[in-house]
Amino acid sequence: MDQDYAAAPHTVEAFYERLRESGHSLPKRLRQCADYVAANPDKVAVSTVAELAEAADVPPSAFMRFCQELGFSGFSHMQKLFRGEYTQKWPNYATRLTKLRDSGNDTPAALLAEFAEAGCNSIENLARTVDAASLDEAVAMLAQARTIHLVGNRRAFPVASYLAYSFEKMGIPAILHSGVGNLKLDHLLARGDAMIAISFAPYTADTVDLAEEAERRGVGIVALTDLPTSPLARLDGARLFVSEIDVGAFRSLSAALTLAMALSVSVGARRGEFKMENES
Amino acid sequence: MDQDYAAAPHTVEAFYERLRESGHSLPKRLRQCADYVAANPDKVAVSTVAELAEAADVPPSAFMRFCQELGFSGFSHMQKLFRGEYTQKWPNYATRLTKLRDSGNDTPAALLAEFAEAGCNSIENLARTVDAASLDEAVAMLAQARTIHLVGNRRAFPVASYLAYSFEKMGIPAILHSGVGNLKLDHLLARGDAMIAISFAPYTADTVDLAEEAERRGVGIVALTDLPTSPLARLDGARLFVSEIDVGAFRSLSAALTLAMALSVSVGARRGEFKMENES
DNA sequence: AGAAATTTAGAATAAATATTCCAAAATCAC
DNA sequence: GTGATTTTGGAATATTTATTCTAAATTTCT
Numbered sequence: 001m002d003q004d005y006a007a008a009p010h011t012v013e014a015f016y017e018r019l020r021e022s023g024h025s026l027p028k029r030l031r032q033c034a035d036y037v038a039a040n041p042d043k044v045a046v047s048t049v050a051e052l053a054e055a056a057d058v059p060p061s062a063f064m065r066f067c068q069e070l071g072f073s074g075f076s077h078m079q080k081l082f083r084g085e086y087t088q089k090w091p092n093y094a095t096r097l098t099k100l101r102d103s104g105n106d107t108p109a110a111l112l113a114e115f116a117e118a119g120c121n122s123i124e125n126l127a128r129t130v131d132a133a134s135l136d137e138a139v140a141m142l143a144q145a146r147t148i149h150l151v152g153n154r155r156a157f158p159v160a161s162y163l164a165y166s167f168e169k170m171g172i173p174a175i176l177h178s179g180v181g182n183l184k185l186d187h188l189l190a191r192g193d194a195m196i197a198i199s200f201a202p203y204t205a206d207t208v209d210l211a212e213e214a215e216r217r218g219v220g221i222v223a224l225t226d227l228p229t230s231p232l233a234r235l236d237g238a239r240l241f242v243s244e245i246d247v248g249a250f251r252s253l254s255a256a257l258t259l260a261m262a263l264s265v266s267v268g269a270r271r272g273e274f275k276m277e278n279e280s
Numbered sequence: 281m282d283q284d285y286a287a288a289p290h291t292v293e294a295f296y297e298r299l300r301e302s303g304h305s306l307p308k309r310l311r312q313c314a315d316y317v318a319a320n321p322d323k324v325a326v327s328t329v330a331e332l333a334e335a336a337d338v339p340p341s342a343f344m345r346f347c348q349e350l351g352f353s354g355f356s357h358m359q360k361l362f363r364g365e366y367t368q369k370w371p372n373y374a375t376r377l378t379k380l381r382d383s384g385n386d387t388p389a390a391l392l393a394e395f396a397e398a399g400c401n402s403i404e405n406l407a408r409t410v411d412a413a414s415l416d417e418a419v420a421m422l423a424q425a426r427t428i429h430l431v432g433n434r435r436a437f438p439v440a441s442y443l444a445y446s447f448e449k450m451g452i453p454a455i456l457h458s459g460v461g462n463l464k465l466d467h468l469l470a471r472g473d474a475m476i477a478i479s480f481a482p483y484t485a486d487t488v489d490l491a492e493e494a495e496r497r498g499v500g501i502v503a504l505t506d507l508p509t510s511p512l513a514r515l516d517g518a519r520l521f522v523s524e525i526d527v528g529a530f531r532s533l534s535a536a537l538t539l540a541m542a543l544s545v546s547v548g549a550r551r552g553e554f555k556m557e558n559e560s
Numbered sequence: 561a562g563a564a565a566t567t568t569a570g571a572a573t574a575a576a577t578a579t580t581c582c583a584a585a586a587t588c589a590c
Numbered sequence: 591g592t593g594a595t596t597t598t599g600g601a602a603t604a605t606t607t608a609t610t611c612t613a614a615a616t617t618t619c620t
Contacts, residue, residue: 027567064609108543157442241318309598329577
């Protein structure tokens with residue numbers, strides 16, 4: 001009874017291909033559907049049959065026939081294709097990991113493969129979704145700062161320390177507020193400076209406090225955090241959001257670090273103070 | 281009867297603004313919704329309440345309450361907002377990355393795209409070429425060590441500090457040899473311990489010296505480095521090689537960090553001392 | 561022009577989905 | 591600790607949306 005719809009296109013590309021091949025031999029109404037979809041593929045993912053049919057100037061039933069003509073079981077089936085294609089898939093690594101463990105193939109190499117895939121996905125997602133305007137704003141602010149203050153503890157600390165290394169390499173004055181010796185370095189914060197504050201949920205109180213103090217002292221803030229509900233996002237300044245994919249209870253840092261690299265190098269370029277040495 | 285929902289945000293920007301203002305004071309379940317939506321605005325456009333609720337790990341009714349809390353009449357009302365936005369940034373959205381890469385201009389966003397690509401390639405390359413036997417050897421050595429010493433300076437320092445964070449989170453005794461205060465911590469190195477020594481060309485003398493000292497004292501060495509010609513590779517122990525792809529004069533750290541994550545989690549698993557808390 | 565085949569439109573039905581409601585649980589204030 | 595208030599989860603319901611069906615209209619072929 002239930003046939004398989006193997007005939008249906010499996011990618012949007014294949015879908016277009018099919019239209020190109022046989023679209024011209026379709027009867028009038030179905031042709032209208034084809035033309036409309038070809039011209040407005042973005043609408044398919046977010047509309048109902050009724051809406052699309054209206055826009056293509058055909059009755060809904062004609063649109064249904066169009067979907068079936070192309071090999072789909074119906075409109076929903078076709079829509080699934082368009083919805084999947086252009087939204088990133090965030091696979092659930094937590095369940096994959098338990099599967100992995102159950103299958104007994106819980107080797108370090110297998111784990112590495114999981115982290116690798118999660119890292120790539122996180123990075124790709126970052127590159128696609130980052131807000132270019134905020135990034136520009138951040139770069140502009142940092143490029144004209146006298147001193148750049150770097151704040152990030154615990155999970156965020158590797159990012160902060162990478163930035164410290166990178167700025168040092170480029171000869172840009174930057175201070176890593178590491179909390180060593182429990183010294184308060186508040187007094188270093190001065191108007192004309194800028195701060196990159198980094199924190200991910202659950203947010204470290206020290207980082208947030210220092211960033212707030214900096215804001216009060218008129219220091220420009222670049223907040224590198226994970227969510228708009230983060231306390232860092234409430235500060236006035238440039239906001240950069242990075243969300244990483246979990247692998248089990250562990251979260252990658254790849255995307256945050258990638259952003260940090262792009263940020264520091266952009267600032268270096270803007271300042272025109274490149275020093276192209278290699279690193280140690 | 282039909283009230284007006286003028287209170288509801290009219291743009292996605294305004295929606296984020298509202299989350300920033302009052303998102304932090306929401307009860308737990310609604311907060312989960314807020315965070316999920318903030319991180320995945322595209323999903324909202326193309327999913328059902330049931331799907332989103334599942335992804336945000338809340339019951340569907342909680343998601344409904346979330347929508348109403350923000351001033352919408354319900355989910356459909358909120359979805360309309362996101363669907364409009366989704367349509368706008370399409371199809372630029374799908375091809376944005378490749379466009380950025382091809383355009384070759386040096387905006388921060390373009391630079392980010394380059395770092396993103398380099399990072400992904402490095403990670404994929406790592407996963408393909410890593411020597412599983414060495415990895416196993418390293419994990420075995422670290423799993424039975426009493427204390428794990430972490431050494432890495434300059435560019436390698438973020439990796440070392442990430443490992444320190446990760447081990448701490450799992451309750452595994454580890455010491456980060458950061459060189460703070462110029463203290464010599466040689467005397468802490470004892471038989472039965474293990475060391476993860478991290479260095480990339482041009483190799484930092486301090487790191488190499490400390491690793492050699494450790495070897496003399498009978499500490500097991502895991503060398504995380506870039507090339508077989510590295511001084512660290514000459515030491516007796518497990519050798520892990522990571523080669524990163526350059527972007528101009530800059531080199532990513534994504535692969536090294538990915539390896540560090542897999543390594544630390546594997547050691548944690550082997551020790552059976554998982555603590556599945558969250559991190560800060 | 562007339563018969564056969566194809567295509568169409570809209571009403572009827574089935575399925576999926578959003579929304580509401582309320583008892584139970586958790587949290588808060590005293 | 592006790593009572594009041596808020597928050598929660600799930601089942602019940604309402605609404606929307608997809609899908610099918612059939613009679614009428616159109617086209618095709620001889």
